[in-house]
Amino acid sequence: MSTALNCNICFIGGGNMAQALIGGLLSRGLPATRITVSDPVEQVREILQAKDVHVTNNNIDAIRDADIVVLAVKPQVLSTVLKPLNGLFTDKLIVSIVAGAEIQTIAQFTGSELIVRVMPNTPALVQTGAHGLFAYPVVDAEKRELASQVLAATGLTLWVDSEAQIDAVTAVSGSGPAYFFYMMESMIRAGKNMGLDEKVATALTLQTALGAAQMAITSSNTPSELRKNVTSPNGTTQAALEVFDRAQISQNIQTALAAAQKRSQELAQELSDSAK
Template identity: 50%
Template sequence: MSNPRIAFVGAGNMTASLIGGLRAQGVAADAIRASNRSTEKLERLASEHGIATFTDNAEAVAGADIVVLAVKPQVMQAVCRELAAQLPDQTLIVSIAAGITCASLQRWLGAGTAARAIVRCMPNTPSLLRQGVSGLYANAQVNAEQRRQAEQLLSAVGLALWLDAEQQLDAVTAVSGSGPAYFFLLLEAMTAAGERLGLPRETAALLARQTALGAARMACESALEASELRRRVTSPNGTTEAAIKTFQAGGFEPLVQQALSAAAARSAELAEQLSK
């Protein structure tokens, strides 16, 4: 990144992952700060990455070009109101808190200032391994350079994709934010099924996990769509076709649609509640 000063408010796992990714990209330690109430988390960040840490949020964000809000949604309003008077108008605000809208952030950070540059992000848990994917939405106040900086920030932990509308973050939450849990559920079910078919549980679990990893890599590294990849491994009247037909007879595709729709609706509902 082009040497912006970055302050993280909140020092949880996602903050640690982002800082680790930035440092791996060559961002200098003295360009990064973090604040948190837990000194234990701060000590770990300072030890692992050599950054300055603070228990006072206002001290941490002083002079920062980018402030990353990485606190729990339930405390976001209090944190924003605490920082409102400390942040210059030109500061880029990056929020990774689920369900907190740009309008709410603007209201809580306003303190009589002009409209702020805000980027909302929805990363997912594989970001902890730098294998994540994040949906990003920028409000109208974010300029081209700030968009580039926000994209580089989230790219430190995986793929970063821009969205055209803030409401699309609910769909991102449904597809990728909650998505890892869907695959874990499938792994649970495949492991249990393998065990019932006579495999030792550890063997069934290893087979399921490695199959998931291999299939994901094939999907990511191929130019073909998932439907075509599936077709190529589904021989007519073969074992794969028998399983696929069973999935589809049970309503697999409509069930996935219902599940993701429920997740997106819940995301919108939580955003409404948190904005009050």
């Protein structure tokens, strides 16, 4: 079976997420000579050139010898970028991290359905990302494995059963980091209000978030069980959690994620409509 480390990989777009993936691939042993990045911004090309990868501003040249093409452009420029390349993707695996771009929309622009759609998230920048992937049956097991290897360079990869579930992935993990940052902000503010120095409140909050996540990942207990283990009857934790329950925090979080899912669906429809 082929591996991503034996492939030529092209990135159309060299922004933060592309740079994260490139860094992850290089750290896993992919030779820099196998990576080509096309980006119109000279400053971005200079940053990437420092990694010894090939850089260009010509998308046609960039994809010519590629086995895998990673689409990493903004949704609003997708059609402009891809229309001149239509028909040039024969036998190339397309991995799209373009937010809201459905496979059929990308297929319309590229003339290929050999596409893996990915919803990544920003912790990929520190190699702790969570990526949801989906592809049509035309993408066989070997090519799915190649896509997994490209994304696994920056974190967890999970395949979903339908493209509609990508909107749920967007709501849970795509937007998810912001929810935790929001919680951190609130805890830091509370610590300051109770007299802690801001640096102390921040350090305690961030380490607690890291520790809780690490416990949840490594423990055989569920997050619910871990929460119960920390909650002594009539103790301090119970006092705080009772406030959360009275404010219906759990229900509100579920409502919030449903709103994110709906907006993801709307954005996908808007992008699809613009392609017609």
